[in-house]
Amino acid sequence: MTSSGSGPVSTQAERWCRGVARNPAAPLDLLLRLLGTAPVCASRALKARLDLPAAVEKAMAGHPSPEVRGMLAEHPRVRPEIRGRLLADPDTRVMVRAFGAPGQPPLSDDMVNGLLARIEDLPPEALLTPGEAYSELWPAMRYDRRLYRLAAAHPDPRVRRHAAAHPHWLDEASRAALLTDPVPAIRAATAAAIAEDERVMRPADLPDRHRHAFAAVLQRPLSRALVDQVVADGDDEALFFVAANPSTPPDVVSALLRHPAAIIRRRVAGRSDLNHEQLLALAADPAAEVRTAVSVHPGLTERERAGIDIDVTTIDGDGHFGTAGRCRSEGHPSAEPVPPLADASRWAGSVNPLLRRRAARNPELPAEAVDALADDPDPGVRILLALHHPGVPPRLLLRCHLEYHGCGRDQLIDNPRFPSAGLAVFADHADPSVRLLVARDPDAEPALVARLVNDPDAPVRQAMASCPRLPVPRIIELLDDPDLGEYAAANPRLPVEAMYRIAAPADGSLTPR
Numbered sequence: 056m057t058s059s060g061s062g063p064v065s066t067q068a069e070r071w072c073r074g075v076a077r078n079p080a081a082p083l084d085l086l087l088r089l090l091g092t093a094p095v096c097a098s099r100a101l102k103a104r105l106d107l108p109a110a111v112e113k114a115m116a117g118h119p120s121p122e123v124r125g126m127l128a129e130h131p132r133v134r135p136e137i138r139g140r141l142l143a144d145p146d147t148r149v150m151v152r153a154f155g156a157p158g159q160p161p162l163s164d165d166m167v168n169g170l171l172a173r174i175e176d177l178p179p180e181a182l183l184t185p186g187e188a189y190s191e192l193w194p195a196m197r198y199d200r201r202l203y204r205l206a207a208a209h210p211d212p213r214v215r216r217h218a219a220a221h222p223h224w225l226d227e228a229s230r231a232a233l234l235t236d237p238v239p240a241i242r243a244a245t246a247a248a249i250a251e252d253e254r255v256m257r258p259a260d261l262p263d264r265h266r267h268a269f270a271a272v273l274q275r276p277l278s279r280a281l282v283d284q285v286v287a288d289g290d291d292e293a294l295f296f297v298a299a300n301p302s303t304p305p306d307v308v309s310a311l312l313r314h315p316a317a318i319i320r321r322r323v324a325g326r327s328d329l330n331h332e333q334l335l336a337l338a339a340d341p342a343a344e345v346r347t348a349v350s351v352h353p354g355l356t357e358r359e360r361a362g363i364d365i366d367v368t369t370i371d372g373d374g375h376f377g378t379a380g381r382c383r384s385e386g387h388p389s390a391e392p393v394p395p396l397a398d399a400s401r402w403a404g405s406v407n408p409l410l411r412r413r414a415a416r417n418p419e420l421p422a423e424a425v426d427a428l429a430d431d432p433d434p435g436v437r438i439l440l441a442l443h444h445p446g447v448p449p450r451l452l453l454r455c456h457l458e459y460h461g462c463g464r465d466q467l468i469d470n471p472r473f474p475s476a477g478l479a480v481f482a483d484h485a486d487p488s489v490r491l492l493v494a495r496d497p498d499a500e501p502a503l504v505a506r507l508v509n510d511p512d513a514p515v516r517q518a519m520a521s522c523p524r525l526p527v528p529r530i531i532e533l534l535d536d537p538d539l540g541e542y543a544a545a546n547p548r549l550p551v552e553a554m555y556r557i558a559a560p561a562d563g564s565l566t567p568r
Contacts, residue, residue, distance in 0.1 A: 067540060069096055071557040074544025076100035081554055086111050089558060095117060100124040105132060121146040131158030133168070133267050148180045154195035162196065167205050189217060206268050212238045214326050219244040220552040223252050255302075258284050265292055276302045291316050298322035309333070317342035324349035335359070337381055344369035349411050361406040367435065370409065392416055393443075400424060408433035417441035420445065434458060441467055449474040459488060468492070479503060487512035494522035508533070517542040 072559065075081050076089055076097045084125060087110065089097035097116060100501075101107060108132060115127040116137050121144075127133055128141040129152050141153040141264055150173075155162065162170070174188045183191070196202050206218035207229040218225065219233050219241050233245040255276045262269045262282075266296075273285070273296035282303055285293045297303050298311050299322045311323050312333060321344050324337045329352070335542060336522060337349040348367040349355070355363075396401070399417035402410040403424040412435045414420065415428055428440045429451045441447050441455040443465050453472045456464065467473065478496040481489045491514055493499050493507060507519045520533050520542035527550065533543035543549065544557055 067535075067537070069093075070537075070541035071534070071544045072096045073100040074541040075554050075558045077103055077545040078547060078554065079104070079106060080547035080549070080551070082551060083108055083555060085558060087114055089211065090114050090118065090123070090553065094120050098123040102126045103131055107132075116140055121149050125150045125152040126513040128153035129156035129159075131156070133159070135163065138162075139166055139169070142166060143173055143214070147188075149375070151183070151188070151191050151195075153194050155197070156195075161199065164205060165214055167196075167202065167496075168209060170216045171206055171209055172211050175211060185213075185217070195436050204229050207233055212236075212241060215241050218318075220248055256281055265355060269293075270296060271295060274300065275349075279304060282307055286310075287291070291319060295322055299325055301326075312336060317345055320345045321348045324352065326491050327353075329354060333546045338363045347409070351413075352408055357406050366409070367408060367410075367433070396420070403428060408436060411436045411524065417442050418444050420444060441470075445472075447472065456492075457486075480560045482507060487515050491518040494524075494559045497524075499524050505529055508539070513538070521545045523548045 062461055072093045075460075077087060086097070086101070087109065090101075090111070097541045098118075098120075099114070101111060104312070112127065112130075115123050118124055124141060124144060124146070124218045128138065128144075128149055133141075134135065138153055138159075141149055144150050144153070144223050148202040150170075150223050152324050153172075159325060170192070172190075174185050177183060177185060185278060193202060200538065203218050204226060204347055206214050206524060209215055209218075215233065215236060215238070216340065218229070219236075219517040220388055222230050222233070222245060225537065226484060230245065232315045234242055234249075234363060235271070236245070253276060256272050257278045257280050262271050263283060273293060277297065277300055282297060286295050286307060294311065294314070294316075295318065297307070298314075298319050303311075305328075308323060308326065308328075311319055314320055314323075317340075318341065320337065320340060324345055329337075331354060334349060334352055334354050337345055338355070340349075344363070346363050347367065347369050350360055350363045350365045350564065372408070393416050394413050395418055396419050399414040399420055402414035403420060404427075405411055405414075408431075410431065411431060413425070415431075415436050416439055420428070425440065425444055425446055428436055430442075430447050431437050437451060438455050438459050439463075447470070449472050452467050454469055456467045456473075457466075461490070474493075475497055477491040477498075479499040482493050484490050487510070490507065490510060493503065499522070501524050504519050504524045505520050508516055508525065509515050510519070520536075520539040523546060525546065525548070530543050530549050531553065532547050533539045534553070536543070
């Protein structure tokens with residue numbers, strides 16, 4: 056194995072480098088020297104630190120290695136002024152990494168405006184075209200339509216031209232502004248894109264094969280002829296889109312309410328134009344997934360909701376918390392939309408747990424609502440509240456960590472409000488993710504921590520090796536352990552002279568000052 060800093064180093068030296076770089080007690084000068092001798096190894100570990108010193112951040116931002124600058128670009132707490140600098144990095148790979156990473160706050164309007172101008176000025180030899188840069192920025196901003204709103208009002212007509220091609224992502228005011236843009240080509244492009252978006256799809260527009268274009272056509276305004284063709288074909292995959300399309304005629308909607316496939320009736324249940332009689336029919340549907348889907352419809356009263364027999368497990372992701380598929384595709388439950396406070400406040404008192412789950416996503420809920428939802432009988436409500444609200448009670452964070460094993464669980468213990476006192480009682484818990492909480496207890500007995508260094512689960516052993524309650528002689532012993540050496544090197548109780556010793560490269564140039 057090699058280091059990009061000083062040539063060949065041993066695997067053990069790599070582990071020690073990573074450990075010392077993560078160690079919260081490591082001296083500043085040592086961290087800076089590591090960036091000079093083993094920059095890639097050190098920067099990968101520094102990315103995991105929440106307390107990145109300003110001097111280290113500055114050194115990483117000005118480092119000649121794009122990999123080091125890229126690691127800083129993805130740090131959750133990179134300072135806005137440094138992130139703005141990285142968004143203008145000459146290496147487009149660094150620029151893209153600064154677009155947005157898990158845990159980072161959204162880009163400010165000023166950052167986005169400056170970035171959009173730079174994207175248009177990408178040199179021909181850049182790894183990305185402007186269009187490809189937008190395709191990277193859009194998901195990095197979590198599909199925030201603010202991107203296109205800012206593009207539509209940008210002083211650079213090249214940027215506005217890009218917004219003109221996507222009027223479906225713009226608000227009414229932004230579309231109107233582009234339709235009266237001083238540049239004739241932008242006005243024409245906007246009008247043409249709007250006309251195409253509003254063009255009614257006819258049978259000839261529907262592709263033969265079921266691909267992305269097939270679904271895209273069926274989500275646009277549909278002609279009666281195309282709707283009738285889809286109904287006649289009896290293709291449930293096509294009917295899935297027709298059932299929710301706002302342009303589907305009322306008589307077809309009524310017929311789909313009686314469709315034999317529950318998935319089609321469930322899609323109809325989400326329509327906003329259903330009358331009260333149709334809503335009550337769906338509320339009495341024989342399929343639990345249909346009844347559950349319609350139970351959140353705004354056309355129902357709370358009394359009517361209370362009478363619907365629902366099953367929240369029939370909703371995708373159990374109402375958007377805790378399935379592995381959503382973890383892989385969207386990161387964690389936080390990827391779901393946050394409802395407006397007025398809606399969340401109303402839903403917080405609903406009889407329907409799915410509406411209370413939506414409410415729990417709003418981080419501005421008042422204290423009385425938080426207190427009520429913290430003791431909600433539905434686990435999904437409690438978990439989503441714990442994941443989203445900054446004022447969540449510490450006891451709820453611990454309870455959810457004990458009860459919940461789905462997507463976002465690690466986010467719970469990363470919350471600064473997660474309790475630490477009394478966690479030693481979990482030393483013999485069956486779940487290893489709970490046993491490792493012992494390392495967080497400031498009153499955990501050193502002997503208990505030392506015992507758990509031999510736990511059968513690797514993450515528990517690693518947590519104990521980094522625990523400051525572990526006796527110093529044992530920390531020193533573990534430095535030579537191939538599995539735990541890195542974690543012992545990250546232990547804040549490791550003597551400073553030992554940090555210098557193990558961080559020194561082969562030439563021995565690092566010595567304590």
